[in-house]
Amino acid sequence: MCAPRKSLGTQNTKTRKIKIPKNHKCNYKFHKSLDDLKLKKVKVESCSSSCAKVCENALYHMECPSSCAGNCKNQNFKANDVSKVSVSHTVSKGFGLFAAFDIKKDDFVIAFTGDVISSNEYKMRILNYKKSKTFPYIYKSGPFYIDATERGNPAKYSNYACNFNMRTEKWQLDGKIEGFVALGFFAERRIKKGEELTIDYNFDEDE
Numbered sequence: 001m002c003a004p005r006k007s008l009g010t011q012n013t014k015t016r017k018i019k020i021p022k023n024h025k026c027n028y029k030f031h032k033s034l035d036d037l038k039l040k041k042v043k044v045e046s047c048s049s050s051c052a053k054v055c056e057n058a059l060y061h062m063e064c065p066s067s068c069a070g071n072c073k074n075q076n077f078k079a080n081d082v083s084k085v086s087v088s089h090t091v092s093k094g095f096g097l098f099a100a101f102d103i104k105k106d107d108f109v110i111a112f113t114g115d116v117i118s119s120n121e122y123k124m125r126i127l128n129y130k131k132s133k134t135f136p137y138i139y140k141s142g143p144f145y146i147d148a149t150e151r152g153n154p155a156k157y158s159n160y161a162c163n164f165n166m167r168t169e170k171w172q173l174d175g176k177i178e179g180f181v182a183l184g185f186f187a188e189r190r191i192k193k194g195e196e197l198t199i200d201y202n203f204d205e206d207e
């Protein structure tokens with residue numbers, strides 16, 4: 001049977017409204033408690049090849065630094081472009097994410113963004129969300145969590161499907177704390193405009 005192994009939970013989508021910020025540039029907000037850990041920052045070198053979609057950094061799932069030349073194609077997370085998607089109601093799953101254009105296989109679709117928090121902060125927030133009956137949009141990111149509940153982008157509306165059409169990749173970003181991995185949704189196959197965009201909720205199961 002095709003079913004997600006993680007609990008899907010419940011939520012009230014009838015009373016919620018969806019706002020998609022148009023210029024959502026500030027994609028990750030690292031919680032202040034992470035400063036106390038005095039973690040090193042990741043240093044990604046500019047690549048010597050021509051920063052194509054498959055430059056040497058991209059092959060190792062590392063986004064190129066800003067210092068790479070103007071034509072660099074490996075800047076997906078910094079760009080935080082949400083123009084390839086739209087959010088609409090589905091028949092039976094609440095809101096869902098949909099392709100606003102045809103998308104080629106292996107193309108970057110959208111990053112899952114939000115507050116980057118420690119596991120202690122995660123535990124506190126989960127309790128508070130429970131108390132306030134707020135549905136939590138949270139995924140694990142290495143030893144941290146990304147909480148999109150208050151500050152996420154449309155990626156948080158991705159529903160689960162066992163024959164998902166977006167795979168989740170974990171990328172390292174220049175200047176961010178060591179251990180943090182950004183979650184990017186990439187087209188697993190060619191996707192037609194209007195198709196619902198879905199992921200596998202079990203992508204972090206091995207952690």
Ligand SMILES: C[S@@+](CC[C@H](N)C(=O)[O-])C[C@H]1O[C@@H](n2cnc3c(N)ncnc32)[C@H](O)[C@@H]1O
Nearest residue numbers: 008009010013093094095156157158159160161
């Ligand atoms: C991360 S949210 C996805 C967006 C959500 N549909 C919404 O309206 O906010 C996860 C929740 O969506 C619903 N969902 C996701 N995939 C589903 C599926 N395949 N079938 C039924 N409900 C699903 C469940 O309520 C789940 O807890």
